[in-house]
Amino acid sequence: MRDKAIEDAWRGQAECRKCGIRELALFSDLQETDFGHIHLPIDEIQFEPGSALYHVGDPGVAVFTVRTGLVKLVRYLADGSQRIVRLLRPGDTAGLEAVLGQDYEHTAIPLRSALTCRIPREVVNRLAEGTPRMHAQLMQRWQQNVRQADAWLTSLSTGGAKARVARLLLLLMDDGATRECALFGREDMGAMLGVTTETASRVVAEFRREGILAEKGPNLYDCDVEALRLIAGA
Amino acid sequence: MRDKAIEDAWRGQAECRKCGIRELALFSDLQETDFGHIHLPIDEIQFEPGSALYHVGDPGVAVFTVRTGLVKLVRYLADGSQRIVRLLRPGDTAGLEAVLGQDYEHTAIPLRSALTCRIPREVVNRLAEGTPRMHAQLMQRWQQNVRQADAWLTSLSTGGAKARVARLLLLLMDDGATRECALFGREDMGAMLGVTTETASRVVAEFRREGILAEKGPNLYDCDVEALRLIAGA
DNA sequence: CGACCCCTTGAGATACCTCAAACTAAGTGG
């Protein structure tokens, strides 16, 4: 498919204790002593767009924490097209099903270069045995996935194409906390919103003509948050 | 709204040990001794269509196991309309977020008369502390929710209206294990599939004219599974 | 400079939505 598949970059064993985003991540609740339970290496791996963290159907051997970048969870349809069912951002966890010994249910592919921590399944299981807090954290993560899945359905797969695009933009800006918004390929946008590539392109182009979006760089836009909220609401 | 709201029927305290669907339910892995940890009453409650198990935003005080019937999880949109994000069938669990002490994220309403077991939040938590198997079961349930949410998006919110209806019918027949299919109101169908009531009605009517569906009673149909599979695939 | 990829734009076909009316079935009250 893609001949420009890039080699996975390995950055070395992670130092969870000093992790800059630990308060966001799966290990946020761990105490100093808990780290003793980690008996297998946790690798820091950088993935580039086009190379998957894992593929649908692969045996689930590890969980990934996303530290930087953006990762899409993809499911392929009967006709070969893809539907993106979730987006993982820094602090999110990919492949939780591995903890249950199940095969991966999606293919996870970075949309932007993404730095991840690869945590072997057994490490999570052993930690979970030892610390109740880890259990709570895992359940919290699962619930977060459910919540995002529901939000995806109600806000990105409901209403007209313009409203969907507007909601996606707001979501990417943390509901308008910032004006800047990094976009991605129109095909991926379409796969998220359940519309065709052309429709996604048309809507973005229209927003730009109307001054709601101002291009600041390659796929980087300055957004009129208020206007977007108006369109998203309708 | 509904003046014919029916009183919740209480059937008495549940006997989990003898439960006929225990192998399906949340307590499937419990041992005889584990039942000693149950210190609060688990009630059997029958809900009728129109009376909710719980409402979105209510504090999550209990988890429900569905024993019979069919329950919809609803989220309301800005314009007041509803979107059904999941269906619970016998053996499924509603309101898992209560275990985490969170508010309910949906409104749960039976589509058909449904017998449920109401399990107080503290009972689940206490059981989880005592038995690791309960932990595993909870995580399994959460993962099941995620899986259903993803399936809902990819199979009921993707493709044309005819394909969506066909997939919904197959889903209700356990992917074609039985030919019989109990349907519900067209408005609910629309809310599941992300189409209008009229479109849902038109598709069902068309299927009936084409002989794919044969009415056997009020909202009870005999289905041509093969034909549906063909339509669902396209 | 040419090849390639992706985004954009166009024009026609189509599916779905909207609004509105007719029909059905079940419940209500005279």
Added chain:
DNA sequence: CCACTTAGTTTGAGGTATCTCAAGGGGTCG
């Protein structure tokens, strides 16, 4: 027991949004 109401389903007709197919830019990279 029958008109009358009410809620839900079905059907129609017209408008509109999205899809499909196709062609034309604008970068980037060899």
